[in-house]
Amino acid sequence: MEQSKATQRLVDQFIAMVKISSPSRQEGAFAAYLRKELEDLGFSVDIDAAGVKAGANTGNLIATIQGNRDIEPLMFCCHMDTVLPCSNIQPQITDGVIHSNGKTILGGDDKAGIAAVFEGLRRIQERGLTHGLLQVVFTICEEVGMHGAKGLDYRKVKATRVFVLDAEGPLGEIAVQGPAKDAIKVLIHGRTAHAGLYPERGVNAIQVAARAIDRMKLLRIDPVTTANIGTISGGIATNIVTAQVEVTAEARSLVNEKLDAQSTHMKECFEQAARELGAVVEVDIQRSYSAFKLTDSDPVVRQCMDAMQSLGLTPKLVSTGGGSDCNIFNALGLTAVDLSVGMTDVHTNQESIKIADLETAACLIEAIIERSPGYPRTHD
Numbered sequence: 001m002e003q004s005k006a007t008q009r010l011v012d013q014f015i016a017m018v019k020i021s022s023p024s025r026q027e028g029a030f031a032a033y034l035r036k037e038l039e040d041l042g043f044s045v046d047i048d049a050a051g052v053k054a055g056a057n058t059g060n061l062i063a064t065i066q067g068n069r070d071i072e073p074l075m076f077c078c079h080m081d082t083v084l085p086c087s088n089i090q091p092q093i094t095d096g097v098i099h100s101n102g103k104t105i106l107g108g109d110d111k112a113g114i115a116a117v118f119e120g121l122r123r124i125q126e127r128g129l130t131h132g133l134l135q136v137v138f139t140i141c142e143e144v145g146m147h148g149a150k151g152l153d154y155r156k157v158k159a160t161r162v163f164v165l166d167a168e169g170p171l172g173e174i175a176v177q178g179p180a181k182d183a184i185k186v187l188i189h190g191r192t193a194h195a196g197l198y199p200e201r202g203v204n205a206i207q208v209a210a211r212a213i214d215r216m217k218l219l220r221i222d223p224v225t226t227a228n229i230g231t232i233s234g235g236i237a238t239n240i241v242t243a244q245v246e247v248t249a250e251a252r253s254l255v256n257e258k259l260d261a262q263s264t265h266m267k268e269c270f271e272q273a274a275r276e277l278g279a280v281v282e283v284d285i286q287r288s289y290s291a292f293k294l295t296d297s298d299p300v301v302r303q304c305m306d307a308m309q310s311l312g313l314t315p316k317l318v319s320t321g322g323g324s325d326c327n328i329f330n331a332l333g334l335t336a337v338d339l340s341v342g343m344t345d346v347h348t349n350q351e352s353i354k355i356a357d358l359e360t361a362a363c364l365i366e367a368i369i370e371r372s373p374g375y376p377r378t379h380d
Contacts, residue, residue, distance in 0.1 A: 050151030079142030113165030120365020202241025307367035
């Protein structure tokens with residue numbers, strides 16, 4: 001009966017959270033809700049200045065509670081922002097599965113992770129278990145480039161072991177490898193002319209882009225490398241030779257050298273097409289985040305595996321093609337893994353999560369805390 005009450009509390013909070021709209025750069029109302037919840041749990045909460053640079057209406061939440069055992073501190077992290085459409089989310093429950101009404105996303109990415117963290121912490125406190133210093137960081141703007149993690153005030157971060165709860169897929173998966181990503185922006189400068197009277201005087205920037213892209217290796221390059229053209233914009237009217245076009249693209253790889261090669265290849269395709277057709281091209285390549293790779297010998301991975309096995313889960317180390325706050329943390333010297341909380345079909349209106357998986361994710365938070373280095377192993 002008590003377990004049922006705890007599960008209902010978890011579901012109720014998750015539903016309450018997804019109803020609070022929090023698109024990227026507009027996480028302020030949700031941050032205010034989370035701050036109160038954290039303070040009610042006894043955490044001291046700081047809001048850093050990351051939102052200023054990111055153009056958001058709040059910064060990251062950095063919450064800390066002192067431990068009652070002198071053991072290694074831990075940090076749990078989720079992001080507050082969601083993709084669109086996220087206004088007026090109406091959660092539905094059917095056969096033990098929570099989903100939206102089909103007109104919006106559900107928002108489990110990443111509010112399922114946040115709900116699991118809260119419930120796991122509550123259960124630790126209700127059981128009266130001792131623990132080391134615990135930190136909870138809720139970041140902004142993860143969905144638009146991990147700007148919250150990039151701008152986090154790391155002076156306030158005391159833990160070096162970080163558990164990010166932001167992965168899709170079955171419970172038990174631990175993302176221990178993630179790709180580096182290059183953001184590519186291309187400006188093509190052609191020459192305008194009247195398309196009907198003197199088209200030969202013009203250089204069509206759209207034609208330059210088309211020739212370059214046609215030559216490019218795109219989508220799945222190899223098992224660890226991908227590339228994509230995202231947007232093409234330019235042109236005024238059909239009777240004007242288009243003088244300027246902007247192209248945005250990306251490339252990702254688990255291997256930095258392969259990413260360098262792919263980005264260089266894309267740049268060279270644009271430059272070659274520009275030379276052939278008499279245009280000028282500007283290619284800007286920015287490394288959005290670096291790759292990371294951990295193994296089962298890393299203590300943070302071993303701690304997750306032990307916690308999962310205690311719950312009857314089968315740990316599975318996986319690599320991912322997506323970026324997350326994990327990439328930023330690992331690049332800055334923390335050791336971070338990304339854990340699945342059971343979300344499915346994220347970033348779509350078909351997104352859902354099973355109540356049973358949400359419950360297991362909360363139990364996983366408990367189990368991870370209980371398996372902190374130096375914790376008395378009376379639970380084994």
